[in-house]
Amino acid sequence: MNGTELVAPDAGALHAFGVGAFMPVPLTGGRGLTWRAGGVVLRPHDGPAVTDWRADLLADLEHSAGFRTPRPVATHDGSWRSGDWEAWEFVAGRADESRVEDVVQAGRAFHRAVAGVDRPAFLGTASTTGAATDPWARADRMAWGEEPLPTDPTLDRLAASFRPVHSPSQLVHGDLLGNVLFAEGSAPTIIDWPPYWRPAAFGTAIAAVDAVCWHGVAVERLDTLGAGEPEWRQLLVRALAFRIATLHLLGAWDATSVGRHRPVIDAVC
Template sequence: MSRAQPPPAVLQAFGVRGPARPLDGGQGTSWAVADLVLKPGGGPLHAWLAGVLADVTVDSFRLAEPVPTRDGAWEVAGWSATRWVPGRAPDTATAPKWREVLAAGRAFHRAVAHLDRPGFLDARQDRWARADRAAWGERDIRYRPEFAAVAQRLQGVLEPLGRSQLVHADLTNNVLFAAGYPPAVIDISPYWRPPAYAEGVVVADALCWHGAPASLPETVDVSVPAVARALLFRMATTNERAEGADLRDEARRYGLAAEAIGL
């Protein structure tokens, strides 16, 4: 299926010329043009990031900085831009690479720990936001029969994970590595949760979708309650989506991940 390219008027507004090259990853909507990455739907997050990054000390990681239009706007015709950063997603076949992803996430979370809670988070109603609230008991959810038993096991080990702050809760495919550079943290997916939760999401994804060994949580020192909460989040997201999902296969994956953390 083809996806919409940034129109010529958008390229002109950001001062770049084609050709536009589609980028993999994320929601599959980003395009590289010259030294920019253009993406539809930046919205309040993009404008907020542009305003607060001046107060963030970047240490041991890189960020894809928001770029304004030539007129100083952060969005035009629904499109926003960030600076392109060199790098590729790591080969996650081994635990050391997962350690590197987690280390980049920890550096990012240290750097943004002082930021205030952005107001736009309360207005989010996408399925990821709804699933996150369900995983934290802030919203009722009725899990589909395929997920109910695993969800009950996971809920039995939940416990507090620490102080909430701004976190990037989708680091798994959004940390890029390039020789000679610190890792780049891209496509920030913002939540107001403890950093341990974001780390749990990385481990949950690794167990469910990337063939990570059952020993990974212990190897990278991420707690069972953090992974359990993250698995509930991912499961609730699937529960919200349903259409087009192979529920049996996803339930199998979540079940194996729960077994990996001893449940």
Template sequence: MNPPPPVSVLEAFGLSGRPEPLAGGQTTVWRVGEAVLKPDTHTAQELEWQAQVLGQVSQSHFRLSRPLRAHSGSLLVEGWSAWTYLTGRHEPGRWTEIVQVSQHFHQALAAVPRPAFLAARTDPWATADRMVWGELPLDDFLAAPYMRRLAQQLRPVHAPPQLIHGDLTGNVLFSEPDAPAVIDFSPYWRPAGFALAIVVADALVWEGADEGLLEAVRSVPDFPQFFLRALIFRRIVEELSPLPIKYGQEVSDPYQSAVDLAVRLASP
């Protein structure tokens, strides 16, 4: 387990008490009272942008975790950020509700302009995202399992891009009777249908969902193309990321059935 935030960070954010580790977050997330602290690789500019955007989003169908300021006004102290603590937990199996949260959340974000810092990102997730949307070549990854088969089905998508949360599956928390909570905003500039497809891909590959989940997204235009891209995105991230992947289902090949389904849906 990684060390908790130092006392100097707690004092800077006006917090007191013993940090308690929270599930998830690669054991680097800590709760102190009504705040959550985590090591943060975002720039101060990115955090200021998140504070502004998330502070303006209406929360009629969901709750949002927002960044907290230190006494100095800063959102980042010694590499740590603090966020509002929201009750709830990730519950595998509630994928249809996560799809609904995604739809409401992205409706609320539809008018937000593209942030300039997205173009400067070079992390594995940003690299994979650019590859699946044709902004970087896929060639180096076509030898990875299923990649060529998925890539052969790709076709242009004309849906308009907007600000999306590209990692909702494990970042929607449930705690009745409260509305679902959205945490750990991962911004991308893509069609909202891509965010939905990532949820579906994650549910099928990581959590054992079956194709009945497609009923929740049957009205999404171009969904087969978004689904192909979501699977390619996750495969590239697995190739590039140093973080271990934990599958929630005990199968020899978690991608097989999802890839078969995606190819079938995308085939003429």
């Protein structure tokens, strides 16, 4: 599975997760790799270390009025994986990137709930054995000075604005904006958690810059979105560096991307 083809879960995976009687239907989002079969959502897993750790944690994480998460679905033999696939309960709701304040509030509730969880071994530095090498993990380390940034005038400008950040690190959801589902009468549902080990407000900063750069939110709202967050401007700088470095590593940093990001960089630098 190369991540670019629309490949449905195989019959073995469907049977293992108890939905062999259902025809899988592709879902929007999830990079086009997520499928629903009955009351279960299947997606390619992220490897044993990340997948099993995340499922173990979210299976028992206490929800609140501020957020909920889907519960993982185990196979018949008690595993969180079958072949290339993992499974989660289907939770109704839709993402709405225009509701950025609500996304931020749900993210804060989630981060409070996981604040006491220890750092998992797979969230290491570039020199750590087994550290992730995907573009997102590498870009995160670049934004925090743990790997060199790509050579680029925009990133040079952001790097010149880097200052030490003293807020404590914890588990963070690094892609909140499009991964909070809203449904009438229910707490917001946080899905597709890519974990990072950074200050909690870094997740808020990423959501804020995504909203302004890609979803038409006014740049003047940046400070309001981070009201009360310590070191907010510095976290915005790091969030921009993270997103731009990711685009570089994916080969997607082009003139359109420069134009989308320039007003935000002008505001925070």
